[in-house]
Amino acid sequence: MSGAGDREAVFPTRQSLGLMKNKLKGAETGHSLLKRKSEALTKRFREITRRIDEAKRKMGRVMQIAAFSLAEVTYAVGGDIGYQIQESAKAARFRVRTKQENVSGVFLPQFESYTTEGNNDFGLTGLGKGGQQVQRCRETYARAVETLVELASLQTAFVILDEVIKVVNRRVNAIEHVIIPRTENTIKYINSELDELDREEFYRLKKVKNNKQRDNAAAEQEELGKRRGSDKENEDDTGTPDVLGEREDNDVIF
């Protein structure tokens, strides 16, 4: 097993075992939650990728048409009207507003385009000739910008989701491959340490018991020996005169 020696620096106590067990349970719950989140995001991500593909193709078509309608304007007006249009445009007709969408806890900005009505700044451009082409060109470009806005909101969502999915996946992997094994290792370590302690304790107890027994045996032996000795002594003792005894001394005969 990888990182067999990788464990947290804890004292192998019963309390930290409990802590570790809790931690393992928490990690497993978190892992499954994050995994599900990541799956939801990935699903969304795939959908967005597909829509980006569609939007890009659409943009290609629309922009081509728009560029061509500009060519038509050039043909009809017979000159450059760019400057005039730039100067006569005063207020934006095409506007974008943003709102947020919540996808499993991730806020994705969404752009929404709308046109303000009655704002026609260069309505008179090309009054003499080419006016219709100018207006038509404006319409096609408005459509092109619409597509671009749609694409922009998809792209932003794409980037943000990409980032978030990466983070979530990193967390999932971290939990799966680092935290859970490490916690398990720690638990194993603590268990083994505790077992070791148990065994040591048992051995110690045994040893103590042995010692005690031995001591007891020795003590008994001694006791026995002593008793025997004291018996002998007793025998000797009988010989020892009790000087101070009240017994009547035998008269010393010199």
Place this chain on the structure above:
Amino acid sequence: MEGLFFNVNGGFIEGIVRGYRNSLLTGQNYGNLTQCETIDDVKLQLAPAYGDFLASLPPNPSTSSLANKTTDKLVAEFRYLQAQATGSGAKFMEYLKYGYMIDNVALLITGTLHERDTRELLERCHPLGWFETMPVLCVATNIEELYNSVLIETPLAPYFKGSLSHQDLDELNIEIIRNTLYKNYLEDFYRFVNEHPDFSNTPTSEIMSEVLEFEADRRAINITMNSFGTELSKEDRQKLYPSFGRLYPEGTLMLSRAEDIEGVGLAVSGVNDYKTFFDSSGMGQGVSGAGNMSGGSGSDGKSLEDMFYQKEMEISKNAFTRQFTHAVIYAWVKLREQEIRNITWIAECIAQNQKERIGNYISVF
């Protein structure tokens, strides 16, 4: 009678213009152009007519630079002609330039109104509309100064006088100013070709009257149709119609009252040519064709504007059937302008790979 002394002053110019006319692209040339696959091929096809002007272009030039170079050639030839012209011929060519001057002045007025550095704008001006006092326009910083001291000095001063005050420059839309000027210009030009002793009762006045009347009618119709749905009121609109032309006065009066495309159709129905245009462009049925996804004008058939161009080219072409007239210069300039537009269009179509509408150019030779 008019042929007797024309060649003393105008013969050389007329000869040159007829020479220039022969170098215009023909239907055959356009056929070749539409077969091209790249802009480089277009450049190669144009080599006989535009060789020395296109030579300096880099490989695969943009369509706008192609258009610029072809315009350069027109300008160079026009300047040469103008240098050769004398007397009333020179005056006539001045008149040709006024139309471009109006565009340039309008551009500079726009710049001044928005307080931009107008010096940058000088480069965007049409070279044919260049006049000596034009850079002076850039000196003026506000519109009153521009009007009082600078515009008076330009050749266009008579067109401003009487119809536009300096408050108008500030308040009116630049397009209205431009069209007012253009209206005055057309009327003045019309008067000039009909009343100048050198031109009255000559082929010049005949041809130019036809051309200018057509131009006046076209502008009136276009202004009417383009003003639908804008803030331009009917009274203001009426002021922009030139006071001559085949539609004048009944047609223009009806135009000024028209409220939709059908009204325009009714107004022009007095003139057979325009009626035919309206009917064949499908405008008569009130189908304005705009807003469909095709992104272009009705891809089937020609738009009204195309037909006007076609008509203009035919008038210009017919001008060459007459002799002893300066009108051929006008016709030649118009033909060349159309040719430049055609080349740009074909180049655009090739560059954008939209070959299906490449045939929309107008060729009369």
